[in-house]
Amino acid sequence: xxxxxxxxxxxxxxxxxxxxxxxxxxxxxxxxxxxxxxxxxxxxxxxxxxxxxxxxxxxxxxxxxxxxxxxxxxxxxxxxxxxxxxxxxxxxxxxxxxxxxxxxxxxxxxxxxxxxxxxxxxxxxxxxxxxxxxxxxxxxxxxxxxxxxxxxxxxxxxxxxxxxxxxxxxxxxxxxxxxxxxxxxxxxxxxxxxxxxxxxxxxxxxxxxxxxxxxxxxxxxxxxxxxxxxxxxxxxxxxxxxxxxxxxxxxxxxxxxxxxxxxxxxxxxxxxxxxxxxxxxxxxxxxxxxxxxxxxxxxxxxxxxxxxxxxxxxxxxxxxxxxxxxxxxxxxxxxxxxxxxxxxxxxxxxxxxxxxxxxxxxxxxxxxxxxx
Amino acid sequence: xxxxxxxxxxxxxxxxxxxxxxxxxxxxxxxxxxxxxxxxxxxxxxxxxxxxxxxxxxxxxxxxxxxxxxxxxxxxxxxxxxxxxxxxxxxxxxxxxxxxxxxxxxxxxxxxxxxxxxxxxxxxxxxxxxxxxxxxxxxxxxxxxxxxxxxxxxxxxxxxxxxxxxxxxxxxxxxxxxxxxxxxxxxxxxxxxxxxxxxxxxxxxxxxxxxxxxxxxxxxxxxxxxxxxxxxxxxxxxxxxxxxxxxxxxxxxxxxxxxxxxxxxxxxxxxxxxxxxxxxxxxxxxxxxxxxxxxxxxxxxxxxxxxxxxxxxxxxxxxxxxxxxxxxxxxxxxxxxxxxxxxxxxxxxxxxxxxxxxxxxxxxxxxxxxxxxxxxxxxxxxxxxxxxxxxxxxxxxxxxxxxxxxxxxxxxxxxxxxxxxxxxxxxxxxxxxxxxxxxxxxxxxxxxxxxxxxxxxxxxxxxxxxxxxxxxxxxxxxxxxxxxxxxxxxxxxxxxxxxxxxxxxxxxxxxxxxxxxxxxxxxxxxxxxxxxxxxxxxxxxxxxxxxxxxxxxxxxxxxxxxxxxxxxxxxxxxxxxxxxxxxxxxxxxxxxxxxxxxx
Numbered sequence: 001x002x003x004x005x006x007x008x009x010x011x012x013x014x015x016x017x018x019x020x021x022x023x024x025x026x027x028x029x030x031x032x033x034x035x036x037x038x039x040x041x042x043x044x045x046x047x048x049x050x051x052x053x054x055x056x057x058x059x060x061x062x063x064x065x066x067x068x069x070x071x072x073x074x075x076x077x078x079x080x081x082x083x084x085x086x087x088x089x090x091x092x093x094x095x096x097x098x099x100x101x102x103x104x105x106x107x108x109x110x111x112x113x114x115x116x117x118x119x120x121x122x123x124x125x126x127x128x129x130x131x132x133x134x135x136x137x138x139x140x141x142x143x144x145x146x147x148x149x150x151x152x153x154x155x156x157x158x159x160x161x162x163x164x165x166x167x168x169x170x171x172x173x174x175x176x177x178x179x180x181x182x183x184x185x186x187x188x189x190x191x192x193x194x195x196x197x198x199x200x201x202x203x204x205x206x207x208x209x210x211x212x213x214x215x216x217x218x219x220x221x222x223x224x225x226x227x228x229x230x231x232x233x234x235x236x237x238x239x240x241x242x243x244x245x246x247x248x249x250x251x252x253x254x255x256x257x258x259x260x261x262x263x264x265x266x267x268x269x270x271x272x273x274x275x276x277x278x279x280x281x282x283x284x285x286x287x288x289x290x291x292x293x294x295x296x297x298x299x300x301x302x303x304x305x306x307x308x309x310x311x312x313x314x315x316x317x318x319x320x321x322x323x324x325x326x327x328x329x330x331x332x333x334x335x336x337x338x339x340x341x342x343x344x345x346x347x348x349x350x351x352x353x354x355x356x357x358x359x360x361x362x363x364x365x366x367x368x369x370x371x372x
Numbered sequence: 373x374x375x376x377x378x379x380x381x382x383x384x385x386x387x388x389x390x391x392x393x394x395x396x397x398x399x400x401x402x403x404x405x406x407x408x409x410x411x412x413x414x415x416x417x418x419x420x421x422x423x424x425x426x427x428x429x430x431x432x433x434x435x436x437x438x439x440x441x442x443x444x445x446x447x448x449x450x451x452x453x454x455x456x457x458x459x460x461x462x463x464x465x466x467x468x469x470x471x472x473x474x475x476x477x478x479x480x481x482x483x484x485x486x487x488x489x490x491x492x493x494x495x496x497x498x499x500x501x502x503x504x505x506x507x508x509x510x511x512x513x514x515x516x517x518x519x520x521x522x523x524x525x526x527x528x529x530x531x532x533x534x535x536x537x538x539x540x541x542x543x544x545x546x547x548x549x550x551x552x553x554x555x556x557x558x559x560x561x562x563x564x565x566x567x568x569x570x571x572x573x574x575x576x577x578x579x580x581x582x583x584x585x586x587x588x589x590x591x592x593x594x595x596x597x598x599x600x601x602x603x604x605x606x607x608x609x610x611x612x613x614x615x616x617x618x619x620x621x622x623x624x625x626x627x628x629x630x631x632x633x634x635x636x637x638x639x640x641x642x643x644x645x646x647x648x649x650x651x652x653x654x655x656x657x658x659x660x661x662x663x664x665x666x667x668x669x670x671x672x673x674x675x676x677x678x679x680x681x682x683x684x685x686x687x688x689x690x691x692x693x694x695x696x697x698x699x700x701x702x703x704x705x706x707x708x709x710x711x712x713x714x715x716x717x718x719x720x721x722x723x724x725x726x727x728x729x730x731x732x733x734x735x736x737x738x739x740x741x742x743x744x745x746x747x748x749x750x751x752x753x754x755x756x757x758x759x760x761x762x763x764x765x766x767x768x769x770x771x772x773x774x775x776x777x778x779x780x781x782x783x784x785x786x787x788x789x790x791x792x793x794x795x796x797x798x799x800x801x802x803x804x805x806x807x808x809x810x811x812x813x814x815x816x817x818x819x820x821x822x823x824x825x826x827x828x829x830x831x832x833x834x835x836x837x838x839x840x841x842x843x844x845x846x847x848x849x850x851x852x853x854x855x856x857x858x859x860x861x862x863x864x865x866x867x868x869x870x871x872x873x874x875x876x877x878x879x880x881x882x883x884x885x886x887x888x889x890x891x892x893x894x895x896x897x898x899x900x901x902x903x904x905x906x907x908x909x910x911x912x913x914x915x916x917x918x919x920x921x922x923x924x925x926x927x928x929x930x931x932x933x934x935x936x937x938x939x940x941x942x943x944x945x946x947x948x949x950x951x952x953x954x955x956x957x958x959x960x961x962x963x964x965x966x967x968x969x970x971x
Contacts, residue, residue: 040506050621143635143639144640144648245649
């Protein structure tokens with residue numbers, strides 16, 4: 001919880017009978033400090049739940065008010081990717097819990113592995129999430145008035161768009177972008193007058209990020225499987241003006257959750273740094289910078305944006321240099337990490353936070369992806 | 373830290389007599405801005421919060437001044453006055469900005485942090501017998517977050533001044549004219565003001581409040597020393613603890629609401645705007661789900677201050693300790709189920725209205741329990757009318773008026789008539805200002821000697837009280853009258869028939885302002901010339917009075933013995949030091965502890 005008194009000599013001088021370097025001056029015992037931290041974290045998690053509670057409440061109200069909209073619009077989401085992400089996040093919760101156990105038992109090497117795997121899990125979740133966001137981006141399914149269904153975005157009439165087809169497009173997004181023909185029979189649903197306004201028209205990136213359905217011949221989409229009965233746009237009636245609300249809620253909920261994942265990853269990295277030998281910390285920093293750079297490279301390739309590609313590559317290169325500079329020292333390191341069976345509070349608390357992040361996703365996934 | 377257990381007499385300042393106290397413990401601005409000492413953090417809050425109070429007060433005076441003689445196109449006889457429509461529009465626009473900023477600054481920057489962040493930070497750990505709050509670093513963080521949040525409001529102010537005076541436009545709009553409630557869809561779709569800056573500011577301030585709440589809850593649960601049982605805690609701690617429950621359970625909902633509002637205004641997400649498929653009443657539900665409990669964030673700590681002050685100056689044990697303690701918790705819990713009474717005319721269903729009305733009445737029970745217990749404490753007490761006590765008595769009087777008029781507004785049929793009139797304004801100013809501000813000043817006077825080691829000037833304090841009390845009632849009592857006669861709130865102008873009430877009200881505002889300036893002068897004078905304060909100037913038995921004034925850096929060399937916090941037996945006035953001493957307690961060493969005296 002605190003490293004106010006990391007210098008043991010200072011504490012020893014202060015405190016005749018206690019030599020615990022992690023014990024802050026206003027606590028009597030490490031147990032009291034640990035329990036305080038744990039209580040504080042639980043209370044904080046309660047505030048997090050209430051904050052998300054507002055969004056869940058908004059979700060309930062709008063799902064109640066516009067049930068058809070939710071049934072129609074959720075088809076833009078890909079339950080396969082969402083499902084994979086659920087597995088990834090639950091697995092990362094497992095490694096986190098395992099890490100807490102390792103810290104409590106003093107298995108320092110296992111702790112390092114668990115924390116590293118948890119970070120990788122978080123990164124994997126964000127990578128898959130970015131594929132999903134990217135698919136929405138390509139189809140102008142933005143939040144709010146930038147959405148392709150928004151009246152303010154398209155003018156008088158919003159376009160019918162068979163969202164069920166987007167699912168399978170989502171799987172093949174990069175391939176589709178490369179211009180390959182859709183693997184299933186296609187049909188034209190409406191004429192060119194209703195093609196939505198393309199916000200990227202005239203920009204240099206137009207060719208790259210033009211919505212795939214906005215071709216000159218009208219919207220091209222796959223036919224839905226014949227057996228599956230599903231709502232189409234015209235079934236929505238007056239509610240079709242409210243399709244954007246679903247996307248707004250989707251982006252706000254998953255976006256806020258994504259921010260929490262990033263915060264959690266940063267906290268776990270902070271733990272990781274403290275869990276490894278002090279001589280190896282710069283080596284770990286190098287690896288972390290490399291990982292961040294590679295993530296930007298990946299985003300740059302996905303979107304695609306050249307400056308992200310190049311910038312990410314430069315960052316990754318710097319990270320590799322740092323890692324190599326300190327690799328020798330790290331390998332020769334004999335020191336040990338801070339956490340042991342007498343002091344593992346931060347691992348425990350961050351673990352609680354990470355489980356909350358996981359738990360929120362476990363609620364988000366069925367609510368958003370598995371409607372019907 | 374500086375002495376070994378057993379050698380230092382309990383309750384004595386010991387080697388701290390030689391000058392080392394929390395104020396002198398470190399020097400330079402850095403030793404303050406990066407301090408982890410709860411007392412210094414409390415003092416820093418005090419400076420910023422009082423500065424913000426001054427700011428909010430200036431807006432109040434400005435809008436009351438505008439209401440003295442609003443611009444009119446026709447005079448009382450129906451003759452044209454020569455004022456153009458443009459001038460009137462400009463004046464009305466300015467008025468909207470004034471009342472919005474008055475409300476937003478007072479609520480988010482003054483009342484909410486006032487007692488918990490200043491007095492709570494300073495007093496709570498000492499009353500508990502702890503050396504600090506549970507998470508000192510988090511405490512400092514929440515102060516920093518408060519400063520960052522305040523910067524947003526400074527920006528709004530700057531944008532307004534630059535626009536009005538020089539025609540310069542800063543990004544994000546200028547000023548703020550939505551009312552402090554940011555009601556949608558006006559705030560998201562129409563308002564020209566810096567709504568995003570204001571809501572982000574309030575969002576950030578909310579986190580300051582949340583972290584303070586987390587800290588106090590953990591402190592009360594985990595840092596009570598041996599002997600400090602739940603029912604030996606001073607009532608101020610019970611009040612702050614109840615407040616902390618509200619802070620952590622309500623504020624996150626405001627946070628997400630304001631985020632949604634920002635998203636709505638910037639991206640057009642359509643959660644609250646009916647044109648985009650949203651529901652503006654949902655915004656009101658969300659907003660009041662926080663903001664009604666927030667009313668109790670404002671009043672509960674005030675009640676805690678009053679409980680302590682009344683006891684010390686009645687020289688008598690508090691009446692009905694358990695009832696006061698549990699009524700705080702009851703108010704905290706009830707505060708979450710009454711928010712709908714802000715939506716009686718917003719299209720809420722009749723059934724919901726009836727239920728919320730009924731629940732609203734139930735809050736009167738714990739509130740009245742407190743008032744009756746305070747009065748019973750006074751009964752047959754040896755009442756000393758020192759300055760803090762005057763404010764405490766003023767609190768009881770004004771809170772009773774404010775609370776009872778709240779019942780008028782909780783009654784459906786009456787509320788429909790009184791909604792959005794000055795009656796509401798008068799009601800919540802009697803509660804928020806007449807009660808919370810009076811309690812804040814009472815608490816400041818009460819703990820001032822402990823904070824700075826100086827006494828305030830009683831004569832000046834009492835004169836100031838007369839101005840504040842008289843000025844307050846002159847400002848807000850006429851507003852009950854004109855509200856009941858139909859004067860709507862938030863209007864920059866009014867029919868001639870309300871001119872007397874408005875003039876009385878404005879006169880009162882100036883009187884009140886003058887009184888508050890006198891209070892400020894009293895405090896400043898005390899810092900400069902005040903008499904040295906004894907360890908226990910009021911003869912109270914709570915633990916903060918067992919350490920020197922001002923307290924040493926670590927509060928207590930050894931944890932003090934804990935007894936009944938309101939058992940005043942044994943404390944006698946000592947004219948030599950101008951303070952109170954307890955022979956039973958005073959020179960006892962911890963080698964031979966006798967049982968704590970409680971009955």
